Amino acid sequence: MNPRAQILQGPTSLRRMAALREIDVAAHDALVEALPWLCDHLKEEPEFVALADLVAQVATETPEAARVFANRLGAQPGLAADAVGLRRWALHGLQRHRNDAKRRIHHFEWGDPVVFSDEQTISDTEHLLDQRSSLLHYLAGYGFDDFTIDLHEPSAAHVPDPAPTVAEALIRLPRRVDGIEPRTRELLFRAMIAHAAAHLRHSPLKRDAGNRRPTLLAITALIEDARVERLMVKEHPGLHALWGRFHTASQQVSGFDLAGLTARLARALHDPTYSDPNSWVRKGRDLFEEVAARDLGDVAAFDRVARQLSIDMGKMRFPLPRHYRPRPIYRDDNAILWNENATLPEDESVQAEVTFEFGPRDDKQQPIDLTDIDIRRRFNYPEWDYKLEAVREGWATVLEGIREPGRKGKLKRAMRSGQVPVLGMERTPDRSIRLTRLSEGDELDLNSLIDNTVQHRARIAPDGRIFLRHGRRRRSTAIILLMDLSMSTDRFVPGSFTKVIELEKQAATVVAEALDPERDRIAVHGFASNGRHEVNYQRVKDFDEPFDAPQRARLSGLTSRLSTRMGAALRHATASLADQVADHKVILVLTDGEPSDVDVIEDDYLVEDAREAVVSAAAQHVRTFCLTLDRRADHYVRRIFGARNYLITEQASTFANNTSKTLVRLLAP
Amino acid sequence: MDDFISPLLIEQEPYYRSVGKEVALFSAAMARGLPMILKGPTGCGKTRFVEHMAWRLKLPLITMACNEDMTASDLVGRWLLDAQGTVWHDGPLTTAVRYGAMCYLDEVVEARQDTTVVIHPLTDERRILPLDKRGEVVKAHPNFRLVVSYNPGYQSIAKDMKPSTRQRFGAIDFDFPPPAVESEVVAHESRIENDLAQRLVAVAIQSRALRGRGLDEGISTRMLVHAGALINEGISPHDACALAMTAPLTDDGDLQAALAGFVEAQFGPRS
Numbered sequence: 001m002n003p004r005a006q007i008l009q010g011p012t013s014l015r016r017m018a019a020l021r022e023i024d025v026a027a028h029d030a031l032v033e034a035l036p037w038l039c040d041h042l043k044e045e046p047e048f049v050a051l052a053d054l055v056a057q058v059a060t061e062t063p064e065a066a067r068v069f070a071n072r073l074g075a076q077p078g079l080a081a082d083a084v085g086l087r088r089w090a091l092h093g094l095q096r097h098r099n100d101a102k103r104r105i106h107h108f109e110w111g112d113p114v115v116f117s118d119e120q121t122i123s124d125t126e127h128l129l130d131q132r133s134s135l136l137h138y139l140a141g142y143g144f145d146d147f148t149i150d151l152h153e154p155s156a157a158h159v160p161d162p163a164p165t166v167a168e169a170l171i172r173l174p175r176r177v178d179g180i181e182p183r184t185r186e187l188l189f190r191a192m193i194a195h196a197a198a199h200l201r202h203s204p205l206k207r208d209a210g211n212r213r214p215t216l217l218a219i220t221a222l223i224e225d226a227r228v229e230r231l232m233v234k235e236h237p238g239l240h241a242l243w244g245r246f247h248t249a250s251q252q253v254s255g256f257d258l259a260g261l262t263a264r265l266a267r268a269l270h271d272p273t274y275s276d277p278n279s280w281v282r283k284g285r286d287l288f289e290e291v292a293a294r295d296l297g298d299v300a301a302f303d304r305v306a307r308q309l310s311i312d313m314g315k316m317r318f319p320l321p322r323h324y325r326p327r328p329i330y331r332d333d334n335a336i337l338w339n340e341n342a343t344l345p346e347d348e349s350v351q352a353e354v355t356f357e358f359g360p361r362d363d364k365q366q367p368i369d370l371t372d373i374d375i376r377r378r379f380n381y382p383e384w385d386y387k388l389e390a391v392r393e394g395w396a397t398v399l400e401g402i403r404e405p406g407r408k409g410k411l412k413r414a415m416r417s418g419q420v421p422v423l424g425m426e427r428t429p430d431r432s433i434r435l436t437r438l439s440e441g442d443e444l445d446l447n448s449l450i451d452n453t454v455q456h457r458a459r460i461a462p463d464g465r466i467f468l469r470h471g472r473r474r475r476s477t478a479i480i481l482l483m484d485l486s487m488s489t490d491r492f493v494p495g496s497f498t499k500v501i502e503l504e505k506q507a508a509t510v511v512a513e514a515l516d517p518e519r520d521r522i523a524v525h526g527f528a529s530n531g532r533h534e535v536n537y538q539r540v541k542d543f544d545e546p547f548d549a550p551q552r553a554r555l556s557g558l559t560s561r562l563s564t565r566m567g568a569a570l571r572h573a574t575a576s577l578a579d580q581v582a583d584h585k586v587i588l589v590l591t592d593g594e595p596s597d598v599d600v601i602e603d604d605y606l607v608e609d610a611r612e613a614v615v616s617a618a619a620q621h622v623r624t625f626c627l628t629l630d631r632r633a634d635h636y637v638r639r640i641f642g643a644r645n646y647l648i649t650e651q652a653s654t655f656a657n658n659t660s661k662t663l664v665r666l667l668a669p
Numbered sequence: 670m671d672d673f674i675s676p677l678l679i680e681q682e683p684y685y686r687s688v689g690k691e692v693a694l695f696s697a698a699m700a701r702g703l704p705m706i707l708k709g710p711t712g713c714g715k716t717r718f719v720e721h722m723a724w725r726l727k728l729p730l731i732t733m734a735c736n737e738d739m740t741a742s743d744l745v746g747r748w749l750l751d752a753q754g755t756v757w758h759d760g761p762l763t764t765a766v767r768y769g770a771m772c773y774l775d776e777v778v779e780a781r782q783d784t785t786v787v788i789h790p791l792t793d794e795r796r797i798l799p800l801d802k803r804g805e806v807v808k809a810h811p812n813f814r815l816v817v818s819y820n821p822g823y824q825s826i827a828k829d830m831k832p833s834t835r836q837r838f839g840a841i842d843f844d845f846p847p848p849a850v851e852s853e854v855v856a857h858e859s860r861i862e863n864d865l866a867q868r869l870v871a872v873a874i875q876s877r878a879l880r881g882r883g884l885d886e887g888i889s890t891r892m893l894v895h896a897g898a899l900i901n902e903g904i905s906p907h908d909a910c911a912l913a914m915t916a917p918l919t920d921d922g923d924l925q926a927a928l929a930g931f932v933e934a935q936f937g938p939r940s
Binding site for chain 2: 133186450
């Protein structure tokens with residue numbers, strides 16, 4: 001064997017390869033075959049381990065894709081050189097095509113990892129994601145409240161980036177914007193959103209394209225763009241200058257072809273001071289202005305203008321370029337104007353993505369058991385990839401069963417809160433308790449002071465209690481007791497005849513009974529995971545329920561199964577706490593071992609993800625604490641929860657006791 | 670009228686642009702002596718309306734801004750000391766009851782609920798104010814009127830009026846006026862051109878769409894008047910809007926960026 005290949009074959013990599021072989025033999029063999037070529041691009045063993053992990057990760061979800069991936073690494077070993085870009089690309093493929101194995105295999109066979117190594121795309125994307133929530137607010141200002149902003153698929157190196165796409169309740173923006181300096185980029189994003197809002201407000205949407213040819217569609221869209229912008233500027237005059245920033249076409253800089261001429265016409269329609277020597281542009285402007293002077297709302301008349309211009313364009317024999325996108329850069333591809341079956345010709349991959357989102361789901365390839373989908377609620381949460389130092393959006397899916405009846409409490413509360421919006425509750429000042437007539441305090445109690453002086457003057461001995469102090473309200477707490485229900489909790493605790501899960505149940509019972517429901521609200525939840533698509537989450541007792549017979553029955557009915565994907569469960573618990581009104585919010589995790597899951601073979605991934613979940617919970621003022629029965633837990637519990645937020649209990653007899661002690665400590669003011 | 674409260678009469682007409690029937694309704698309620706609640710978002714003109722109506726009805730106006738430290742004594746009065754001994758000092762409410770004025774309790778839900786109970790005997794047909802500490806029952810002057818206001822926008826369980834208090838009142842709902850009227854108000858109050866006022870109002874209307882997206886309340890008419898006045902002084906529209914409208918409204922960076930976008934949509938990008 002190649003001596004460099006031996007460098008890569010250390011004990012860790014052998015272990016990982018063995019793990020990969022267990023998951024899928026063919027993928028393992030393909031990777032072994034690729035090894036001699038790969039070693040030119042990999043220097044150290046850890047690099048190879050990371051690569052093997054990645055292949056294994058793909059194999060756990062779609063074995064065929066992993067084989068394709070490993071073969072491809074053999075054919076194009078250079079791909080392995082940029083480990084980060086490759087990882088990003090592979091994870092993107094897994095997530096994007098999570099419901100479609102065919103597309104996933106296609107992604108690993110033909111997809112281009114290079115776009116994920118492109119620094120500018122990455123930084124542009126980050127910038128856009130930073131802006132996303134502010135752009136959504138901005139769009140809401142135009143009255144479109146329920147939209148989301150997403151990114152286009154990254155386009156291959158030779159294809160220009162697509163224009164923004166407006167769809168029903170969704171706007172897709174390009175990942176990369178060329179030739180725009182960062183300062184102007186925020187203006188560009190707002191220009192894109194404002195233009196989209198103009199369409200949504202003023203354009204007739206989803207018209208039947210009929211037999212219109214692509215060139216006519218493009219020119220009709222151009223006229224429509226100008227028309228809706230005119231209408232929009234009437235209400236928001238500043239938009240004229242904002243859009244004007246990006247109209248740069250002119251005879252000098254734009255080519256003499258369809259793209260150039262349409263860009264120049266767009267500018268001529270936008271900017272009355274711009275003069276263009278071209279007769280087609282001039283004619284377009286004259287025709288447009290003539291109709292605009294009559295009625296900007298007359299769509300049919302503008303259509304006639306577009307038809308006329310399109311005929312003239314046809315005489316010049318300029319074809320519509322393959323990757324035509326409307327200019328200037330902020331304008332969308334106008335897919336929203338036409339009925340889907342007749343949109344502008346687009347890059348196929350982009351088109352495929354859009355239809356994928358809205359098309360009927362191909363249920364056969366669904367990796368999750370179909371019978372469960374209808375009855376369980378699904379929540380998607382991100383996970384933290386410490387190797388990429390980035391979150392994987394929507395990576396884990398938490399499934400929550402529909403509960404048995406007996407939820408009157410919840411309903412009642414919902415009705416009540418519907419009548420009185422509970423806002424600003426957390427800021428409630430502590431004014432209900434005012435302690436007057438005290439011998440010492442923070443302020444003078446004016447009324448008793450006067451009484452006192454009156455008594456003094458009347459030569460009666462005053463009692464001297466003239467102070468006042470505000471009483472302190474005991475703080476309220478909302479606690480989620482989060483039970484690890486993984487398979488490992490089925491074992492006996494060393495040195496006793498009790499199973500771990502029984503101990504957890506005992507602890508939950510003790511705590512749920514001990515708390516004063518007036519002030520402290522407790523929920524008992526449990527979790528067990530089966531890969532990232534199926535993190536089962538059970539609500540044994542919810543906040544608004546008493547701890548009565550049905551809840552006790554549910555608790556004693558819990559069984560051990562599956563694995564421990566702690567991060568996703570923590571995020572879901574944090575989200576459940578967000579609705580609660582309390583001064584303190586606490587998640588108390590009861591567990592017996594390290595986070596693990598069937599689809600993860602990397603050592604630290606789930607630990608680091610759980611740590612990130614704890615940190616983001618803390619950012620939402622949710623405290624986390626862990627009680628574990630694993631005596632070797634020290635190294636990971638400390639990493640996940642922080643130095644002071646865990647307790648290791650080795651003995652079964654003290655576990656429940658320690659749980660309630662811990663709670664007392666957590667609840668202390 | 671008693672000399673004691675005649676300085677509280679409003680001489681100049683306070684500017685108020687009527688939007689609906691509120692002037693007629695309020696006058697009718699006042700003629701019946703019915704106490705009134707004015708509800709509406711911050712800065713939509715509730716206080717200005719009360720001043721205007723006090724001027725119109727030729728009533729002295731006594732205003733109290735309520736807060737959570739306010740006690741019943743702060744409203745009705747208390748014994749104080751001087752060199753000779755104790756003297757009684759009427760509180761603002763007692764003054765209004767005794768001499769016949771319009772008593773206006775601004776942001777009444779900020780006061781503790783048990784404090785506001787003292788107005789109960791005043792607001793039914795008894796129209797009396799018992800001063801238990803003094804052993805006196807003050808019969809309300811025929812001109813005494815009671816008006817309270819609050820903002821239901823950030824109402825919570827802790828900040829609400831008791832049902833027994835609410836039931837004694839009539840109420841008028843206020844909201845920001847329609848755009849044309851609002852720009853007229855802004856143009857008048859800050860002495861700017863109507864076109865400029867219209868742009869400011871358009872910014873405010875967009876901001877009000879963000880209610881419930883992290884913003885408790887949108888930009889109010891009062892903020893628009895401030896911004897307009899700053900522009901009138903020669904400050905650039907972007908700076909004036911940032912100072913008087915977007916920066917005070919929220920600390921959230923994303924929301925501020927969106928609000929700046931609305932300003933940009935009216936006045937163009939900052940050069």
